[in-house]
Amino acid sequence: AVLDNMEKKEDTYHCYVTVDREGALKQAEEIQKKIDDGTLSGPLAGVPVAIKDNMCTEGLLTTCSSKILYNFVPTFTSEAVLNLQKAGAVILGKTNMDEFAMGSTTETSAYGVTRNPWNPEHVPGGSSGGSAAAVAAEECFYALGSDTGGSIRQPASFCGVVGLKPTYGTVSRYGLIAYGSSLDQIGPLCKDVTDCATILEVIASHDSKDSTSVERLDTDFTSALVEDVKGMKIGIPRDYFGEGLNPEVKEAVLRAAEVLKEKGAIVEEFDLSLVEYAIPTYYTIAAAEASSNLERFDGIKYGYRTEEYQGLHNMYKKSRSEGFGAEVKRRIMLGSFVLSSGYYDAYYLKALRVKALIKKAFDEAFAKYDVILGPVAPTTAPKIGESLSDPIQMYLGDIYTISINLAGLPGLSIPCGRDSKGLPIGMQLIGDCFKEKNLIRAAYTYE
Numbered sequence: 001a002v003l004d005n006m007e008k009k010e011d012t013y014h015c016y017v018t019v020d021r022e023g024a025l026k027q028a029e030e031i032q033k034k035i036d037d038g039t040l041s042g043p044l045a046g047v048p049v050a051i052k053d054n055m056c057t058e059g060l061l062t063t064c065s066s067k068i069l070y071n072f073v074p075t076f077t078s079e080a081v082l083n084l085q086k087a088g089a090v091i092l093g094k095t096n097m098d099e100f101a102m103g104s105t106t107e108t109s110a111y112g113v114t115r116n117p118w119n120p121e122h123v124p125g126g127s128s129g130g131s132a133a134a135v136a137a138e139e140c141f142y143a144l145g146s147d148t149g150g151s152i153r154q155p156a157s158f159c160g161v162v163g164l165k166p167t168y169g170t171v172s173r174y175g176l177i178a179y180g181s182s183l184d185q186i187g188p189l190c191k192d193v194t195d196c197a198t199i200l201e202v203i204a205s206h207d208s209k210d211s212t213s214v215e216r217l218d219t220d221f222t223s224a225l226v227e228d229v230k231g232m233k234i235g236i237p238r239d240y241f242g243e244g245l246n247p248e249v250k251e252a253v254l255r256a257a258e259v260l261k262e263k264g265a266i267v268e269e270f271d272l273s274l275v276e277y278a279i280p281t282y283y284t285i286a287a288a289e290a291s292s293n294l295e296r297f298d299g300i301k302y303g304y305r306t307e308e309y310q311g312l313h314n315m316y317k318k319s320r321s322e323g324f325g326a327e328v329k330r331r332i333m334l335g336s337f338v339l340s341s342g343y344y345d346a347y348y349l350k351a352l353r354v355k356a357l358i359k360k361a362f363d364e365a366f367a368k369y370d371v372i373l374g375p376v377a378p379t380t381a382p383k384i385g386e387s388l389s390d391p392i393q394m395y396l397g398d399i400y401t402i403s404i405n406l407a408g409l410p411g412l413s414i415p416c417g418r419d420s421k422g423l424p425i426g427m428q429l430i431g432d433c434f435k436e437k438n439l440i441r442a443a444y445t446y447e
């Protein structure tokens with residue numbers, strides 16, 4: 001059914017870089033046999049999933065939506081996807097994204113833009129825009145995305161689906177092509193909160209192949225699907241509702257807070273300091289890590305190599321110049337600059353210090369509140385083409401999501417209304433480290 005749906009809709013929305021039609025049908029057949037002979041069961045057995053194109057899948061093209069990986073077929077599968085496969089998931093294909101997950105609109109993809117299923121003139125958000133749009137357009141039942149500074153939560157918000165970025169270390173990053181390693185985390189994009197908890201329960205695992213993977217004993221996330229927020233303390237950061245926030249988004253999010261209050265939560269406003277420093281801090285650290293992570297794409301080991309060159313250095317230079325897009329190059333230059341001797345202390349080290357202060361501000365907030373509630377993004381989905389000309393403006397749109405990655409916290413995005421153009425609005429629920437269950441309970445009660 002989803003493959004048929006894809007055939008009707010893909011031309012318009014372009015959610016996928018690669019659709020593995022034959023492979024999916026073959027997997028489905030094998031899984032059906034296992035279900036029939038009783039060797040496989042569980043809620044995800046036979047359910048088709050779409051995977052963001054920055055997670056390695058054995059034998060299936062994995063491009064990061066970049067020309068530099070146009071022919072990269074991995075020899076292994078990322079741990080999160082393996083966990084899904086063990087649970088009987090059918091992998092449909094790989095979804096479009098901003099090149100190397102750098103962007104907020106899916107427009108920096110080398111393989112064309114994905115369109116928002118609510119209105120194809122608008123972007124789906126990013127960088128996991130293909131995953132969010134595929135769920136919204138019913139071109140899959142759920143999808144995996146990755147979130148370095150909002151890339152699950154923001155497209156979920158723009159496409160009217162539920163997205164969750166888990167606590168750093170909860171889902172293995174093994175096989176996730178790195179952008180900002182200290183910030184990256186894989187998570188689900190789904191139709192509702194129940195799906196979200198079910199999928200997180202399957203993909204969360206301790207993995208010795210990821211040195212930042214955490215051994216958790218509390219990954220029974222579906223146990224938090226409880227309709228009860230009586231006595232739950234919810235904090236609303238005043239700083240998240242000031243200048244720059246679209247009034248329709250503001251109204252919808254505050255209305256959602258009211259709903260939780262009516263259901264018994266204790267809702268109050270508080271000051272979350274340091275919000276204004278989140279963007280420069282994030283873009284310094286993320287670019288620094290990206291510049292180092294992307295050194296491996298040199299035209300030799302895999303991927304794109306320029307056709308004509310004179311000598312080794314010229315080959316590197318031409319392959320990288322031709323293989324990377326403008327946004328990726330901008331980040332590599334920025335990252336190399338802030339890490340260079342003479343500037344390291346002034347920029348990179350300072351950003352690390354501010355990151356620690358941001359974490360401290362959240363620690364203080366979570367001494368008082370179970371959940372922090374706010375918007376996901378300052379606006380609803382912009383029109384295609386609107387954001388590309390002004391990268392700084394695009395970076396500013398990450399204001400509410402990036403500090404969560406800097407602090408390693410879990411964040412959930414859930415639809416809470418629509419604007420006057422009919423585009424979805426999302427609200428964000430933020431929890432303390434390892435407290436996804438608070439988010440799931442609040443979101444489930446709200447839904």
Ligand code: GLN
Pocket residue numbers: 101102103104126127146147148149150151152179286398
């Ligand atoms: N928009 C942010 C960036 O471009 C976040 C992207 C992400 O989470 N991968 O870096």
